[in-house]
Amino acid sequence: MRILIIHNHYKEVGGEDTVFFAEAALLEEHGHEVQKLALSNKEVNTISEKLGAAFGVAYNWSSARRIEESIKTFQPDVVHVHNFFPLVSPAVFYICHTYKVPVVMTLHNYRLICPSALLHYDGELQMENVQKVFPLKPILKGVYRNSAFQTASVVLTTGIHKVIGTWRNKVDKYIALTPGAADLFKDSSLNLRQEQVAVKPNFTADPGLGEEERDDYFLYIGRLTPEKGIDTLLKAHQLQNFKLKIIGDGPLREQVQQYAAAHPDTVEYLGFQKREVAMSILKKAKALIFSSEWLETFGMTIVEAFATGTPVIAAKIGGAAHLVQHMYNGLHYTPQQPAQLQEQVQLLQQDNAIATELSHNARFTYEQAFTAEVNYRQLIKIYEDAVRQKKSPASPGLAVKAGLL
Structure with missing residues (x-):
């Protein structure tokens, strides 16, 4: 299987970066052809670059061209997106849809339903954001980078794509990391279909057992x-x-x-x-x-x-x-x-x-x-399901209702 893995790195290295590299290596170890396409927020430093990133968050034409070129030259069987925010943008899902390539996205955080990505600020959970298409309170609080403007760009991006059906119709499979997270995303303003969300945890390489006799800390x-x-x-x-x-x-x-x-x-x-x-x-x-x-x-x-x-x-x-x-x-x-x-x-x-x-x-x-081998079997099944669904589309009547035609 040929897999194009796409990721937008933040300026600070985090868990999403670790998973991006670990899953790519896991797939390569099992004989798959893997191409990584990564953008980084470290590329955004000047005022003009920051403005360009802010205005391109809904659809970044420059990123779209890079993704399109990768798809045409690599011809992947499936595209796996780990993080599209902010430089990759939802453009990736439209390019994949145009070229009829199944796309899978891992839901590492809650950015699609809360601009804080955590559903937590002001010292408490903010569950009211889950059901709102355009949550306004986070903008007033400036929960993204302490900026009302940048928070508003996140809210507008996720909200506009909720309204036009991007999350429901342009992503074939989402990967939630626990059943609880899967239920939360399915019962949200994203309006996802039940079968769109699969559960697959992350894994870690075996570090070996610890001491049998533990210290007291x-x-x-x-x-x-x-x-x-x-x-x-x-x-x-x-x-x-x-x-x-x-x-x-x-x-x-x-x-x-x-x-x-x-x-x-x-x-x-x-x-x-x-x-x-x-x-x-x-x-x-x-x-x-x-x-x-x-x-x-x-x-x-x-x-x-x-x-x-x-x-x-x-x-x-x-x-x-x-x-x-x-x-x-x-x-x-x-x-x-x-x-x-x-x-x-x-x-x-x-x-x-x-x-x-x-x-x-x-x-x-x-x-x-949570071993690598268990995770590999789960990941490949999700890819195969996404490919199968793409090859067996819904009937024309259902497709029209779902906004696929």
């Missing part, structure tokens, strides 16, 4: 931002001075540094660390704390923890609510409830038998659902 790995539940994590620590290591960087770095300095015997802030270093620390941790309080579409650090046989204590919300099964491979607590988080920490500290059982089940969960 707990570990947080992730961005230091409000929606990640940093306040809840630190408040839980205040209730009980358990040993805590924190890996990551972000806007709340100073707050975390100050807290660690005030608790030098129990809190260690390690800043940003390369993956191999973070994995070595994870392999010795009693548990990973996943304190995120927004509707994460997935939770890559959870899967990495499972792979090392490390239990996860997670806020019961979003991807974590699906990935972590309470008292099986980890423990749940209610978001924004530090006392409940502290209780779960205490449980693992006091009951080695439970900690051992959760550890074994965490590794089993990884082997059953």
Whole structure:
């Protein structure tokens, strides 16, 4: 199979970039012909470039020409889009439709239904945006890059393409990372068809099992931002001075540094660390704390923890609510409830038998659902379904009603 994979990199490297490269490599390892077409926000620096990107977000003609040339020369069986925002633009879906190439898109975030991409700002979930074609509150708040103008460009882009049916009629298959995320997208202003959305999680390369005898510290790995539940994590620590290591960087770095300095015997802030270093620390941790309080579409650090046989204590919300099964491979607590988080920490500290059982089940969960081989089979099936659907279009009457003709 010939697969053209398209991605728009952000200025800061993130999880979407990791998945883009990992899935491309996975497909190549299985003998498929893969071509990567990537644009980067690092290309946008001058005022004119920024204005061009803002005005081209709804349909970027320059990107459209690049995509068209790639399709004509590479002749892919399927196109897989990871992120089109902002430089690729929805032009990719119209070019694919014109050349009758099936297109698959991974829903890494909530950008199509909320310009924040998180459904979270002002310290709380913003679920009212899910059903709105043109949500106005985010514009007033300037949730995208702290700019009302740039937020408005996102809202107009996603909204216009909702109205003209791009999301429903020009994308053959969407990949949601958990069943919960799939249900949310299907019951939204995107007006998707039920069969359009498939569920396929991300995967991680096997880092190997962690230590059988764990150290007595707990570990947080992730961005230091409000929606990640940093306040809840630190408040839980205040209730009980358990040993805590924190890996990551972000806007709340100073707050975390100050807290660690005030608790030098129990809190260690390690800043940003390369993956191999973070994995070595994870392999010795009693548990990973996943304190995120927004509707994460997935939770890559959870899967990495499972792979090392490390239990996860997670806020019961979003991807974590699906990935972590309470008292099986980890423990749940209610978001924004530090006392409940502290209780779960205490449980693992006091009951080695439970900690051992959760550890074994965490590794089993990884082997059953999140290895590269399992993921490959799921991904190829989605591609094959998209190709099959493209070759077997609906009847003319149904096609007219769906806006396909």
